[in-house]
Amino acid sequence: MDKDTLWNKIKKMSELSTLPEVYTKIAELIDDPRTSAATLASVISRDQVLTAKLLRMASSPFYRASAEKITSITFAVAILGFNATKNLVLSASLFDLFHDFEKDFQAVVRSVWEHSIACAVGSKIIAQYIRYKQPEEMFVIGLLHDIGKIVELQIMPKEFREIINLTSDNGLLIKDAEEQILGYTHSYVGKLLGKHWNLSPQIINSVEFHHSPEEANEFQIPVSIVHIADVFSHTLELGEVNSKIPILNNKSCELLELKVSMIEPILRELKREWKDAVAFLFPVK
Ligand SMILES: [Fe+2]
Ligand SMILES: [Fe+2]
Structure with missing residues (x-):
């Protein structure tokens, strides 16, 4: 599929094109300086399912937005701030936006999401270790980093099958197989969706x-965080198993001043929190 066709397909895909109305509304409201926390909370509260999920997520151990249990959306908005709330809405609704995959792709889709959840949790943990100001933004970036694979699975199943075969036959990284078959990678597809x-x-x-x-x-900082979290998630085989581990970029570690002594505890925390996060965000139906 060439790049122009891909862009047109992304624009036309109804399943992909609708972010939840609440998200779009929040994005608009945030741009308006007159918006108050109460207004934002009232918009979110109109969607009861999302409200319940959001509150549980904000208080969950893996997201850990606050030391206190978050019991109301107004309280959530007040402590999280507008941007973090917007990111939380996106994280909480992302999984419901994609469906109708070919039957034999269900396991692959699940493994991509499980890997993405690992990268989200890992990105958030690294952000906290290096005291980066927006750990919740890093969480959503981790969730989204491989979203291009999900789009490919949905709009070009035939090509994706060839990509998977090429990775297993030749031991290639997915991105290298994509480059050979498509001439671009899932990072490019993800950028278009973004x-x-x-x-x-x-x-x-x-x-x-x-x-x-x-x-x-x-x-550079968020890019480096998500890159390192991605490599860690592959190393621990959380989600996608038997896939080739991408090479860790040393400059990214230097930039974040990530010390060797931090790696062990980060990996331990990631492994522990990943299970809870998967059970919560992507339960087996
Ligand atoms: Fe990737
Ligand atoms: Fe990844």
């Missing part, structure tokens, strides 16, 4: 460069 969804430049940039942080001009 643009279509009007996500923040920081999110789009981090998705685009998670395999090659050295190519990112802007947003």
